[in-house]
Amino acid sequence: MGIRVAVAGASGYAGGELLRLIAGHPNLELAAATGFAQAGSTIGSVHPHVRSLAGVVLAKTEAAALADADLVFLALPHGESAAIAAQLPESVKIVDLGADFRLRDAAAWTKYYPGPHAGTWTYGLPELPGQRELIAASSRVANTGCYAVTTILALAPLIAAGLADPDDVVVVAASGTSGAGRSAKQHLLATEVMGSMSTYKTGAHQHVPEIKQASGARSLSMTPMLAPMPRGILATVTARPLGGADPRAVLAAAYEGEPFVHVLPEGQWPLTGATFGSNSAHLQATADVDSGRIVVVSATDNLVKGAAGQAIQNANLMLGLPETAGLAIDGIAP
Template structure:
């Protein structure tokens, strides 16, 4: 018999993509009770005007995002713009609110304040336990330390979506020492929802359909220091990363192709074993059979990461590919997965790996 522990949850930023997707998953969570739903510019409007697919809550009115509105819940999910979570989280702490706070933004992901200032331009709000249960630590063959760090946590920083795809693609090779992290090249095909819900000309359908366009090229993307941080945790002494995201005409999804040199003296035939060992038994990361390659559409709406690896012997490089849904495994699914661990619930609760097709 499975015992359930109900918890109340408030979503700050419920009118956005990340907030809406977290709300969709929590509506299917057997232990979650939906509390307040807040917004900034959209406060006072019906949720159904922004999330028309969430029919059971369509008539709920969004309230202003304030500490008073967030307080009193067991779980607070902050689906806010980067730079907005730190102040609210600090105010909750100051008033002694004991809620589990889950930040979907970048404010608490980085451990290096200098890296935060360099890429975000403000003062660092501090570092929280990192919400990627599958993150490998140096010396680990399979993930364990990160799950231990999340068990009982009261603060969780959910990873960036691109970061999740690149990390899950390459980290087994780094942890096993079969790749050289000093020359990592990552090119990602990204769905448009990753750019947020703001109205910008280049995000209009008339501009985007039938076209692919890179962005944040030349080492400027804010996810770069977070990827470097993760590969360092996995054991890389030095991480040099060329990272190029490309918007492609799909609403959601990421397909990350990541390459790195084969480490000196490593037998190419043994490379796959590192990925097989790392992800054996993982509920949400699957190494596909040899010859099968990930497709972003196979992860739509679910908390799955599909991974494949091969060795380009002529180039002397390992090629790793990872597909995820940027809004689920890349954001909301990781949040639910991590809060399950923090609350002592089974990690899979409320999360599915069965996708939708076509």
């Protein structure tokens, strides 16, 4: 018998990725999976790639269906986790993949999200200094956002080292269509996306306050883009330099020994395709020859390191398991 875990919102893309990772995890056992419109359907009909759980029926998303688990993953739309979490017993550990508990500043929440600020949980990014120990000691953890983890990993060590100006950070990042969720939307139709790129939430993306909070940036301009691919994020992060240190060397020192963050060899640049299916982040850095600005390029799989894989990594720490259990460092190609 493994440790019993449940997934709320199992019918979505992040929920499906959680199911796939749980099915292959050596220490976890699926106790329950829930959905909204898909309640009553089998996992096999909703996620045909998860064959080992194909016969499991999705329950209605209610606290009663989740309360018998040792740990619950909440893969729900932003603003919907707090109500379910409040109904679960204190003895049940929770990893929330939504934004409900990420922000410390209630005013920042109100600026970017509807509804009241629910509070703040331990922030679930183990690679930040001191955060791994906090996650391991917590029963409630707020998982990172996908753009957020990709950008924070590229930026936080440079600001902490005094190399990058926290008042002058610019991010241009492209995400695959799965980042927008599984609900039918006209702008996500294949005929709209294939052969085209576009910006969205320009100048007002909800991950900006999260990135600032976790990275130490004070002023950040972010332009997100929709790329014609199903998954992956490629973020180009630039900042005004404050010192002469090599940004790549600073990143390499910060992530030495980290299993999932890889500073690539000189001259090798991150590819989204190289991270597909893995919990890894690939980083490379340089200085722009014209402006002198620091340039860091970061790639992740938005459904793994940006969502479900990060949630499993946090759960492993919370449950006293090896941090890498059930997670792939290597990607899938082609």
